[in-house]
Amino acid sequence: MQERTRAYLRGRFRDFYRRNDRSLPPDADAREWGYVPWSAGPGTTMIRHNALLDLGDFGDFLERERPQHVYFSVGRYDDPSADSMGEKNWRGSDLVFDLDADHLPAVTLGKDSYAEMLEKCKAALVRLLSFLEGDFGFRDMEIVFSGGRGYHVHVRDRSVQDLERGARREIVDYVRGTGLRFEALVAGEEVAGTAGRTSPARKRTFSTTAGWSARAHRHLLALVDDLLATDEDEALSRLQEIEGIGKGRSEAILRVARENYGELERGNVDVHPAVFGLARQVAGEVAERDGAPIDEPVTTDVNRLIRLPGSLHGGSGLAVRRIDREAVAEFDPLSDAIPETFRGQEITIDVTDPGPVELGGDSFILDNGNSTVSEYVGVFLMARGRAEKERER
16 A cells, blocks of 8 residues: 555544544443554554553544554453453453354355355344344344454343353354254154053154254245145155155155144154155254354454444445444445445545445446546545555646
């Protein structure tokens, strides 16, 4: 990045911080603070081990330093400005989840556009929230667009504050579906025999209400519903594409689905051996389909620094934006995270990395060389290293 570009971005970041108020996280004085300045040279240098008091008035600090990135710790400490973690004296940490589009199995790097990556990341966010709210019952949560490639979720329930790394890793494994076994998803119950006696047989069932078992049940029932709504020959053909299911088993599955749909609806997978085999196949795919591929090191690190909501992301010029829970479905990061400070005017840039741009509800292609664009587009491209500020004439 050339110095004139860096100077322009520093100035406009300062203007953003002058015009926007920021709300600090709970117990802000007990957290460590860090930031990355707009410094010349390759790489970035984090300035950390600051307490809030070290920075002075926080609004004045942001206007004065106009940092490229701003972070605060998920942990709370007795002495957040101490140079070593041991000297800080840890008091507890929020439980934080990070979804990064670059790390999602569903994303194909080099093929998916930035907008497509973020859309897939939001789908993963919705799956993550279903675990946090439905499976764990967390309520004190803050959902944040990172300003870059994904989303953060901060869980601040009192029950998580004292969890150490091992317990946090167990939560990661659960959310990702790591090591999920079919046998753990089905519950067995004794089947009553004649004259009220109990037979040695057991009926195995999926849960229909909660957890990974209920997720497997939903996928099984959705598949059955789809097969029943399909032409019989096509349904049989589709079933036979599944490993271990031949002509006889596929016919049995369709027959059972028609004659004993109520049992399937109640979660019974022992209604027929062929159905049991199909359930095992469906369960084998449920972790990949429903798991939330969170970044494990972020969640397990009780000392992690995380981006400050309300700040700017120096690699995109977009805002690190809080999202109300009810607004997640409609949230469009490439429109809703554009700072108002950068709207309403145009600038001229020198495009050095031409190609498609998707921002502000528009999609277009820029060529090499000078181009006059909306300022938020120019800031985005300069921050991402795809353009330089045009020389003043």
